[in-house]
Amino acid sequence: MTSLKVDDLDRLVIAALLAHPRATHATIGQAVRSSEATVSRRLMRLRRAGAVRVVGALDSQISHRARSVFVRLRCAPGAADELALPLAQWNETGSVKVLTGSVDCVAEIAYTSNEHLYALMMHRLPQFDGVMATFSNQVIRRFSTPHGWNPGLLPEDAVAGLRADRRDRWSERREPDEAAPMTELDEQIVGELIGDGRMSWQELAARCGVTPSTARRRTEALMTRGVLRMRTVVEPEVLGLTVNAFVWLTINPTKIGLAGEILARHRNVVMIAATTGDRNLCGEIAVASDSALYEFLSETVGHLPGLIHADVAVALRTVKRAGMIAPELLTAVGQP
Template sequence: MWGTMLGKCDSRCQRMEKVCKELRTSGGDLMESVRLDELDRLVIGALLAHPRATHATIGQAVRSSEATVSRRIARLRRTGAVRVVGALDSQISHRARSVFVRLRCAPGAADELALPLAQWDETGSVKVLTGSVDCVAEVAYTSNEHLYALMMHRLPQFDGVMATFSNQVIRRFSTPHGWNPGLLPDTVVAELRAERRDRWSERPEPDEPAPMSELDERIVAALIDDGRMSWQELAARCGVTPSTARRRTEALMAGGVLRMRTVVEPEVLGLLVNAFVWLTISPTKIGIAGEILARHRSVVMIAATTGDRNLCGEIAVASDSALYEFLSETVGHLPGLIHADVAVALRTVKRAGMIAADLRSSGS
């Protein structure tokens, strides 16, 4: 098994050259339009650790001035290299559940169906892949009937879908809310995380949904649009005083309902190989394996799932050799490993609920 899987790495250098060429020539081209220096990387690392940290706090963390940090963040956000968003935790709030949908497509069909799939309100992320499947999407559904309609009626309407596989998320070990790619020392990351009001780590969902008022709903909607909105701006948007806006927001954060996230494509950070892993682990070892992967810097997210694979996740590494090392040294040594499948992302069509900038106009 491992000889077959790891042997695939031999051809990835040529494939990644093609990926980088596509990234350079597609629309906005983040890697060309946003040239990051070391301070930019440190600022992004601070935002990943604490998305709502003040400019002064970030300045202390990266050893720069508050004014410089303010200018850097403004530029990074203006160019689209970084987004800071709020997110309603659908599982804590019991609003929805998540399922990973993998599609095997006819030759050339994946690119044609990825954008229409990304235009679904239910999809949080969509990627075109190369590997055993051609496209993967994270889909939110509110009931079994809703999922039935998506899988049995809407998906089959796409031309070129040869097979579908679904894996429902039943336990999250890590999510992008807590991704730490190692841009800052661990001690600095820990200090920044300690100041967060929202929850960056994962925990089992409660038995009962967290209640939300009409004001709570307005606050969440506003911060989904702009996660770094000031208390004054948030208060004006929601029609309350700044103190009320802050108090209710921090209550939502403390309860785990409202979570903050800094969204950045791995390629912007020089992590050119973005891949998905689907693992089969002995049922008695799923928790141990999930926790091991959750602590790894290369893991953007990892979750226990139902279906043909019981541990699914996204990774981001700098090179093919780094991918090989991750597979052989980390995945290969997971306790209870039975089977592993890897697919490399060729294009991010949608991430964190937003379609890629260079694709939005083509979807109208």
């Protein structure tokens, strides 16, 4: 992201976009009490600077295309920074962070089968120099994701109004037994919106070779079924949340659901999921300061029902988020 001064109105515009990634400028203006023209200018500036982007995402659970695993790496001194970037170049990684704490790097990896995961964990990952230990936690249920993150900058009624206009699903639900079917046109639509989630119906139609009304109808059908989801991607620090951290919790199995739902409702929780492995509840949080992190851990995590153990690692650098390598690092991997 290029250097950019972000003020309170910018943050409100981003918060509105988090609540409804495809909201019109007029709708966002109503939510933040500003004019449509002002919102248009602000949003164009933020997007051009790389401070915020909107992407479409194929829901891997609804489509049964892939599953996710969080991989934590403990590295030799100085090795985390060197392995994070090549790890981010894997097509399978959705996010990669360099951390400080009990582990040095964390990545969310998508895999299509046990054989695929075996190849990643047993063959490709060990090829990196400096990896001293790995810990993997397979996601078995998501309680909240960045698709529905509400950092609490807007009044609740404004957030509710924006969410009410969304056609895509922002909250989480259990995985269906059968995969949602998709046509060739559906696949093309999803592929286009993954690159630009705010693409107009006219442009989407032109790229897919259909009429704008067909493009809109098919897209909204995908959204309603939960296959296509929209996400506003922003680094928490842009919103004034300068401490980004990951928590790995061990919860009494009888209380995982209750603890997960409590965390999912908290404005500082970007995502939280039940997992297998040495920790059974994993997530990402964003707070404004170290003191806010202390308060979150002592007042929220510390009072979770069934809490047995908590581990926290603070992010030092975002290498990849939502499938995109940080723009300032792209030149290091030879991308324009």
